[in-house]
Amino acid sequence: MVPNDALTLGRRIRARRVELGLSLQEFSDRIGKAPSRVSVIENGQRDLRLSELQDIATALDTSSDALAQSGELSERDALEIEFLRAQRTPLYASLGLPEIPVRKSLSDETMQAMLKLLGELTELHSTRAATPEVARLANLQLRADQRERGNYFEELEREAEALLRAVGYREGPVSMDTVKQIAEHLGFTLHAVTDLPYSTRSITDSERMRVYLSASGVSRSRSVVLQALAAHVLGKREPVDYGDLLQQRVETNYLTGAILLPESSAAPLLRASKQRRDLSIEEFRGHYGVTYETAAHRFSNLATQHLEIPVHFLKVHESGAVLKAYENDSVLFPTDALGNVEGQIVCRWWSARQVFTTDQRIGTYSQYTDKPAGTYWCTSQVESGPGGSYSISVGTKFSEAKWFRGRDTSVRLRSDCPNPSCCREPEEELVERWGERSYPSARMNSSLLAAMPTGTFTGVDRVAVLEFLQRHTPESP
Known part of the structure; x- marks a missing residue:
């Protein structure tokens, strides 16, 4: 043989x-x-x-x-x-x-x-090509760190304040002109192009100090520009592992939010709203002209530090899967055996799921929910994006609901999750009728088994990026 x-x-x-x-x-x-x-x-x-x-x-x-x-x-x-x-x-x-x-x-x-x-x-x-389980463990640690500090990063607040002060910002919404001034203050110029690689939101040329944006979305590019500038300000380089990748995203997103909704004006605004017992994420969003998600996330940065209100934040896909989560109010999110939240299915009786079933998808929806950890008040709103619709929710304990607009809602539901009998087990009649006569074909997440690529940022086509930069670099004289 x-x-x-x-x-x-x-x-x-x-x-x-x-x-x-x-x-x-x-x-x-x-x-x-x-x-x-x-x-x-x-x-x-x-x-x-x-x-x-x-x-x-x-x-x-x-x-x-x-x-x-x-x-x-x-x-x-x-x-x-x-x-x-x-x-x-x-x-x-x-x-x-x-x-x-x-x-x-x-x-x-x-x-x-x-x-x-x-x-x-x-x-x-x-190590770089580790399975997503490594990313989930890194995310678990990162969320614990955020909870410990109340999701407030003082050093990033100071960085945002210094940038705004440098360009003469006073108050009100941070306009695209102000963002452009920040870019110029840092030595960058902004360029709208029609051939930005599909896998990117922006590309930074650190040699010629240029930030390239898609011409089709330049009118809503404040966050995209600021995230690119934040990476430069914070000295970020290509991440070495999942923990580094996630930490970078948290910090660049935080600094972006701190510039768009500055602490110097946002904190007094929120304190005044609390005093009137009229805290509203929608009102907060409207004041600064940002998305509901940006306003809700920024509120979670400032609520505990400036209002002494513990809160939780959720971004949930219409399928019920958690995409982003934060809490320091002891609410019990759905988790796997290791404590990971992202990807888990939210109880269908929570506000984050109920908002999809009501006729109040236009505007905000509020409800009280009796949960195993106590009664919570939560307000949710639906936004659309790539891949479908998403609910953005901010909630707090029953005792803190008195400070929020929408506390007078009469909607009150009960959730016993993670007890399977709450909403995860079908009725016996349905099991008897269809239990052995059905076989669903699951929609597999394309990134389920994806590893962290080597030599490039996650999800970015590096060849396309470098070819793009070459096209936009003038030939040497």
Whole structure:
């Protein structure tokens, strides 16, 4: 039987030849092949047919079974095999290096050093290409850090304040003109283009200090520009792992929100609304001309720090899956066994799901919900985006609802989740009628098994980005 491992078999053939004292030419003459072809066999560069192995075994005064089942290889042979295998991996091919032939002049120390370097590279790429489970664990830690600090980052607030002060901002909504002034203050110019790669929202040319935006969405590009500028201000580079990637996104998004809804004006505005018992995310959104999601998330930054109100925030897809979540009011989000929230299904009796079933999808919807951790008040609004509709929700404990507009709602529901009997188990009649007569085909998330790409930011086509920059770089005189 011919073994599949051509490298090992080739080394055993060579070892037997050397044991018999045969030169490469003598052995070649015995089997009627050119020395170059014998070298290819001994170096494991092609598989042997059974008839070829039998001819070789006869020439070496042994049997094919003996060659295939010989004992351990010498240390040198084993090292050479490991070295050759390492050069045949996708990782080695991606480095663009030539294959290093194994000769007698190649020392053991050189091969061992190369293997050590390749091993370190493999470990690095294995870490970067870890499964999404690593990302979820990193996100779990990040959410715990946010909870501990009340989702308030003082150093980023100061950074936003300094940028606004530098361009003479006073109060009110931060206009696109103000954003442009911030860019110019940092040395950047903004450019609308029609050929921005599909996988990107913006591209920053740090050499010529340019930020490229899609011409089709330039009128709503404040956040996109500020996120690009935030990465520069915070000195962000390509993330090294999932934890770094998530931390960067949190910080750049936070700084963007802190510029669009400045603490210096937003905090007094919210305090005045609380004093009137008229806190409203919709009113907050309207005052600064931002999306409901941006206003809700920014409210979660400031509520505990300036209003002493613990809150929770949810972004939920119309399918019921959690996309973003934050809490410091002890509400019990749905979680997996490790405590991860993102991707879990929200109870259908929560405001985040109920808003999809009412005729109040235009405007805000509020309700009280009796949950295992207590009674909570929550307000939700639906926004549309890529992939469907999403509910944006902000909630707090019953005792804090008195400060919010919408506290007078008469809607009050009960949720026993995570108890399966709450909303996750169908009625017995339906199970009896359809339990064994149905087989749904699940819509698989395309990123379910995706790993963190190497050499590029997640989800971005690096080739398209670099080609884009090349197109927009004038030729040197």
